[in-house]
Amino acid sequence: MAHLHQHDSQDANAKRLLWAFAITAVFMVAEVIGGLFSGSLALLADAGHMLTDAAALLVALIAVQFARRPPNSRRTFGWLRLTTLAAFVNALALVVITLLIAWEAIQRFSHPRPVAGWTMLTIAIAGLLANIASFWILHRGSEEKNLNVRAAALHVLGDLLGSVGAIIAALIILRTGWTPIDPILSILVSCLVLRSAWSLLKESVNELLEGAPGAIDIETLKKKLSRGIPEVRNVHHVHIWLVGEKPLMTLHVQVVPPHDHDALLGRIHHFLAQEYQIEHATVQMEYQPCNGPHCDLNEHDHPGHAHHHRSG
Incomplete structure (x- = not known):
């Protein structure tokens, strides 16, 4: 069932990205025509921004399509990490774009350019409607938590806010x-968009570096596991990371030798799934205390460290 839900989510994300890309690309062409017709450099510059957004949506769509490919002997997790990489590229591009926009704005204070107010207002209103449609498509449903879709939505949000700003600016210029x-x-x-883009950039970098999810506190998890299952005496060598936003985990647990080894292992897996939504965990069970510096979280096992184990 989880596998089917994952494919349904990917299909939904692909459809949203495709619709958002189509809307953005069509409006980009309309904005280029409007800019050429009116002779407005501001509109042509905004069309360049829309071109970047269309490219970002296309990259996100390609990443989702690749993520649907099944795992193989060389890529045992498939292409799930590609969606995170796409989110990182999109967030990085958005940071660069906002900085360039801010720089261009500063230049215009000393070198003002004429603005065609009515053309700017008309195109800005049309752009606002197009961006609202794209943003709504990308954010409806439960899959809005997907990092890749959020990165694409941030690009659209940047244009949406830009359209609102352009409408206000056009009205003031006309009056x-x-x-x-x-x-x-x-x-x-640009400041509003930069804040969101920076947050997304840090999140995608953390995932690419296989950092622990921000929502999971490892020390709290270890304590709750020991308290929740009486046979568990100690939890160590805990590693948690994300692949395509799916949490994965490995851990060692020192336990009282159980009468039913598989039943205890099943209870540990059930605890992780229920409490932390970790459905893929490799659990190594040990019957002797883990002593010495090799028991630290980030240390490797020393040669000769003997233990019995069972993975699940």
Whole structure:
């Protein structure tokens, strides 16, 4: 059932990304035509931003398609990590884009450019509607937690906020003729997007470096496992990481020699699945205390460290 749910989630993510890509690409073409027709450099620059968004959505869509490929002898986890890599690339690109936008805005304070207010307003409203549609498509349903989809949605969010800023700027320009409002609002929107992009960048880097999920505290997990299962005396060598946002785990547990080894192992697996949603864990059971520096979390086993074990 979990395998079927995973495929259903991937299918849903692929459809959302495809629809968002189609909307973004169509509007990008419309914005290029509008920019050329009006002679507005601002609109053409925004069309370049939309081109980057379309490319980001396409990369995310390709990553989802690759992630659906089954594991093999060389890639035992399949291509699940590719979605995280795509999220990292998208987040990094978004950071670079926002910094470039901020730099361009600063330049416009000293070298202001004429802005076609009505054309800017019309295209901005159309862009807002397109971005709202794309953002809604990417965020509806339970799969909105997917890191890759969130990265793509952040690109769309950047354009959505940019469209709102452009509408406000266009209205002010049409009413007062004060063009500096355009770069001012661009900087404010860039700061909002940069904050979210930086958070996503750190999260994707942590996953690529096989860091523990932020929602799981290892020390608390060890204590809860010892308290929840009386036969467990000590928990060590705990390693948790993510592959395609699926938590994986290996751990050693010192236990009282059980009458039913498999039943105790099953209880440990059930605890991890129920309490932490960890459905893939390798548990090594030991009957003797683990002493010495080799029992530290980040140390390797010393040669000659003998123990009985059973993996599940």
